[in-house]
Amino acid sequence: MFCLEFFHFFQIKYALVLCCVAAVSVAQSQRPPVSDTALDDALQDKRFIQRQLKCALGEGPCDPIGKRLKTLAPLVLRGACPQCTPQETKQIQRTLSYVQRNYPQQWAKIVRQYAG
Secondary structure: OHHHHHHHHHHHHHHHHHHHHHHOOOOOOOOOOOOHHHHHHHHHOHHHHHHHHHHHHOOOOOOHHHHHHHHHHHHHHOOOOOOOOHHHHHHHHHHHHHHHHHOHHHHHHHHHHHHO
16 A cells, blocks of 8 residues: 555656646647756746646646646656656656745645545
8 A cells, every 4th residue: 555655646746847847848749958947947936836836736727838737747647758858857856856845735735636
C-alpha cells in the first residue's frame, strides 16, 4: 500500500513540475526550449505561478498556458511525456522543489486533488 501511495505521489509531483515548465513555454505543440533564465523569471513571478496553480486546482480561470497544463497532466500521471526533452525533465525536477518549498498549501491541495 505504501509503495502504491508513493508511486502516485511521485506521479503527481512530476505532473505539477511538467505543468510549470509548460507554463513558461509557448503553448504550442512545437515549442522552443525554455532557458534556465526564463524558468527562473517565471518561478519568481508569484502572480504567474499562483494563477497557474489556481487553474490546475480548478479555482480560477485558465489562460492558454493553463489549458496546456491540463492537457499534459493526464499524460504525466500515466508516467509518459513524449513531448518532454531531457532539459525539460531537469527543469521539471527543479520546479517541483520550488513549488513544494514556496507553495506548500497549494501543493497539498494538488496532491489531494490528483491522488484522490
